[in-house]
Amino acid sequence: MAERPEDLNLPNAVITRIIKEALPDGVNVSKEARRAISQAASVFVLYATSCANNFAMKAKRKTLNAGDVMSAMEEMEFERFMQPLREALEAYKKGQKGKKEASEQKKKDKEKKSDVEENDKNKDEEEEEEEHMDEEAEAENEVEDEEVEN
Amino acid sequence: MAATLGPAQGADSDLDRNVIEDEPRGTDGDEENSQQTGATNAPQSRLAKLPLARIKALMKADPDVTLASQESVFIIAKATELFVEMIAKDALVYAQQGKRKTLQRKDLDNAIEAIDEFAFLEGTLD
Numbered sequence: 001m002a003e004r005p006e007d008l009n010l011p012n013a014v015i016t017r018i019i020k021e022a023l024p025d026g027v028n029v030s031k032e033a034r035r036a037i038s039q040a041a042s043v044f045v046l047y048a049t050s051c052a053n054n055f056a057m058k059a060k061r062k063t064l065n066a067g068d069v070m071s072a073m074e075e076m077e078f079e080r081f082m083q084p085l086r087e088a089l090e091a092y093k094k095g096q097k098g099k100k101e102a103s104e105q106k107k108k109d110k111e112k113k114s115d116v117e118e119n120d121k122n123k124d125e126e127e128e129e130e131e132h133m134d135e136e137a138e139a140e141n142e143v144e145d146e147e148v149e150n
Numbered sequence: 151m152a153a154t155l156g157p158a159q160g161a162d163s164d165l166d167r168n169v170i171e172d173e174p175r176g177t178d179g180d181e182e183n184s185q186q187t188g189a190t191n192a193p194q195s196r197l198a199k200l201p202l203a204r205i206k207a208l209m210k211a212d213p214d215v216t217l218a219s220q221e222s223v224f225i226i227a228k229a230t231e232l233f234v235e236m237i238a239k240d241a242l243v244y245a246q247q248g249k250r251k252t253l254q255r256k257d258l259d260n261a262i263e264a265i266d267e268f269a270f271l272e273g274t275l276d
Contacts, residue, residue, distance in 0.1 A: 008208050014199050015234060022235035023242055023253070032255040033241070036235060036275050042259070044233045045208045048226055053215050064209075064218040069225040077267050081232045088228045089221060092197050096220070105220045 007041050048072050198227040205230065240265055 015038045019029055029037075049064070051072035056064045066089055074082050199274040202220075205227045207217055237258070258275075262268040 008204065008211065010200055010204055010230070014201070018199060018231055018234045019238045019253075020220070020236045026251060027237060027242060027245075028252040029238070030252055030254045033253045033258055036255050036258045037237060037241075040237060040262075040268075040271050041234050042208060043271055044230055045205060045226055046212065047270050049209045049215060049218075052226070053212065057214070062188050062216040064222045066219065066221040066225050069222050069229065073229060076270070078233070080236075081160065081229050084232060085225055085228055088197060089225055092221065092224050095197065102237050127243060140212050 009038055012038060015041060048076065051075050197225055200227045200233055202227055237261060237268065240268075 010032065016029070016034055019034065021035060023029070048069065052068040055065050055068040055071045056062070059068075061068075070082060070085065073079065073085065202223050206218070206223050209215055209223065209226065238253070240261040241253055241257040244260040245251070245253050248257075262271045262275075
């Protein structure tokens with residue numbers, strides 16, 4: 001599915017909520033202002049991505065990472081964002097780790113309940129899953145060479 | 151610069167496994183309806199208000215972007231949230247100068263013109 005930058009925007013309800021929470025009570029926001037802020041936010045994503053990607057390319061990496069985004073923030077003169085972003089990233093990483101452990105724990109519980117044969121099967125599934133990720137990553141690379149979409 | 155996230159750098163190969171294709175659908179609020187229920191799934195969704203899938207789609211619109219780690223998508227989502235807060239507050243100053251309690255489009259335009267960080271927005275909004 002081809003998504004052009006102009007077709008993609010962020011959900012209005014979420015943008016509105018972020019705006020309302022940032023402003024004092026009693027302040028209203030016109031529809032036009034909200035629309036403009038939403039558009040600006042999309043432009044921000046595109047600009048930040050482009051900037052971050054430059055850092056990844058400079059480092060000869062194909063994968064844009066969190067560090068690239070941080071560098072981009074500095075480059076874009078949004079240093080004020082860096083500290084809150086670092087904190088948010090820490091919380092996110094912890095949460096990710098928890099998720100991973102939780103799903104691994106689920107698998108372990110499964111194994112406990114089933115037979116020895118099942119144990120081997122689950123292990124195979126686990127390995128299969130990880131290979132699948134690599135396959136997807138490779139496929140992603142190939143696709144990206146020709147087109148931008150999924 | 152990347153040194154500020156030393157561990158993240160070292161774990162780059164790990165991140166490759168968690169590239170965007172990989173995100174479990176549950177954690178993205180990538181449709182308007184799912185965001186009505188708020189962060190229904192993993193706590194992750196509470197950390198970013200903006201749906202990661204939408205952010206990811208925007209990022210992929212850039213032809214030069216090959217892959218992006220889940221973390222990078224999250225950080226851009228978070229940065230965008232901070233950006234929205236910032237621009238709303240800066241625009242409010244102009245509304246208040248005009249003795250208004252309603253933020254209007256012209257307040258945005260004024261803020262964009264006056265504030266250096268928003269220079270990249272000039273000429274980009276309808």
